[in-house]
Amino acid sequence: MIPRLLFLPLIALACIGTPAWAMLNVFATTPEWGALVTELGGDKVNVYIATNALQDPHHVEAKPSLVARARNADLMVATGAELEIGWVPLVIQQAGNPKLRPGQPGYFEATAFVPMLGKPARLDRSEGDVHPLGDPHIQTDPRNIARVAGPLSAKLAELDATNAAFYQSRYKTFDERWRAAMVRWEQQVAPLRDVPVVVQHKGFTYLMAWTGMKEVAALEPKPAVEPTVAYLSEVLATLQRQPARMVIRGAYQSDRPSRWIAERAKINPVVLPFTVGGDSEARDLFSLFDDTIARLLKGAQ
């Protein structure tokens, strides 16, 4: 009975699983890198995005679906800086795909090409869920996207040399469009300079650095530590001395702490898409920043 049971799923799957041989299979850990690979690779790449914008990319399990996709991938595009430390190493190991091992050509880490901010002064778990290499949420600054795009394009060309010229021209187009958009965005965010804000989770270091907004307080006493009412009251007291214009959270975070503080401090709660797909407007990298800026400007009023 058992041998027959074993073969049934095999036969069924042989009919479903038709791998795309010709294309470069890319496993992107988060939506922003998936979107960037699509911009740079067009129809020459087959992109699988492991998480969605409403998931905390740190708290992901090495699910069977991820192992199966990593098995066939030629390239893994990860954020790095320990954002995916809980699941990417396990997924690569379980998939038996040595091409994706760190140090191999098939492993690409975006944070390797970006100046890291928010490195903890004290490396200790008593400081919360600290990231020793700095804040890994680099995608909130468009300059970082530009920094990653060049090396990522070179990586695609390295792994798929026959289409090198294609990737090169896609990159050129993307880079020109992106730089033009950045000029526009930088004009748009000019009024946000020195605007005091509260963040729910310390995940907006790069957005603050880019826009020049001032982070007055964070609702989490320590990264990934649940805010207590006592702590929120302290934040409220700080805000009475040092008023902020809005409280910012990412789409995947619970709305309770920022709603609590917004009601009492009479400030605007602002939900940012945080990455591609975080709301219905943020459909690709360009609209991600269009939408983020629109929401910030509205919140700052």
Place this chain on the structure above:
Amino acid sequence: MSTSYLASALVASALFATAASAGAATDSELAEIREQLRTLKDQYETRLRALENRLQAAEATAPAASTGVASSTPGASASAGIAAFNPAISLVLQGTYANFSQDPTRYTLAGFAKTPDLSPGRRGLGLGESELALSANVDDRFAGNLIVSLTPENTVSVEEAYGFMPSLPYGLVPKFGRFFSAIGYQNEQHQHGWDFVDAPLVYQAFLGGQFTHDGLQLKWVAPTDQFLEFGAEVGNGDNFPGSARNRNGVGAGSVFVHTGGDIGTDHSWRAGLSYLQTRADARAGTQLDTMGNLADVAFTGKSRTAIADFVWKYAPNGNTGERNFKVQGEYFWHRERGDLTYDASGALGLMQAGGYAANRNGWYLQGAWQFMPYWRAGARYDQLNPGRREFGTNTDLLDIGAFHPDRYTVMFDYTPSEFTRFRLQYARSMTRPDVTDHQLFLQYILTLGAHGAHKF
């Protein structure tokens, strides 16, 4: 003579062929070379641009540093020094407070052989297993992992110590040494990762709590979008349901298949079938006899276990931080054929060997619901079925009817950070006829050191 002539003729013809092709370096080939050069040039341009970007990035650091935010140049430099190659270390510290209405030293699963480790634990305050794990890459091919358990009785046991090859292609993952077998779902998980304090009754009755191989494992992941994994293991079979046999060759073997995937963004699942075969040689155990004695028994023969397992996880939008639900269940079929010696130690003066055949089964089903961040509630039901057993000449001494041990468990746990968990668990355990044990546990689990893996 003739062979050397043949060889020189071959060399000559090869030379001629090369010369001919070189002479025929036609326009098309030149064009190809030009094309290659152009690609090369493009690649270098891309790299140059990347370098320029990095330079810009490095320049951008300077103002950031002046605003007081700590920063670094791209590509963090690797730490050097004698400790640079030390393995990653992690520690798990645990403890419980337990309250049992029945004497835990008298704990048995009626109708099932008692294995040495089978106990709900001690009463009152007690330390749990402390676990020390070390892991690192060995070289470009191998990686190694050691997990040592320090017991509250001040003994050390090697839970797992294995090497594996993450460098093999084609989805092949070999492992060798001592490891938790990949049969079933919960078997591969360490006890601190379980959703309840103790193991399901099927694991206690049929696998001695958890089945460990000293041997080899090979897994293969199929190149399909649907997760499909096949595996086989061989081991010495020293552990229950096998026993040490002092023989050459292999004492235990297992095969398994796992499949799984996602349904939309909210659901993910895994299901599996496993089969384990072991041999026992005078495997010692204790069993209640028809006169109410806890008699020593010894089994010699073959044990076969088949397991069907599934786990299903639900989280709205895949966001497990807010709310999530997990259901897991396993069904065991257990078949033993051989000889059973009653009163094997002779303590009762009734030692007697007899034929033995048993077809038994059991199952459990459990769920855990994270109803708000950090808080979960769970429930579990366990059952063992005595099935059909034949004791040959020992029929009058050991046939103790058709009692079904079962257990109802509920738990609450609080996980204030990824590294800490507190749990309250209550079980109504009926593993002996007419005896109900009310078991209450309070448990803490602390995880220190290197970041652990988020296993599915």
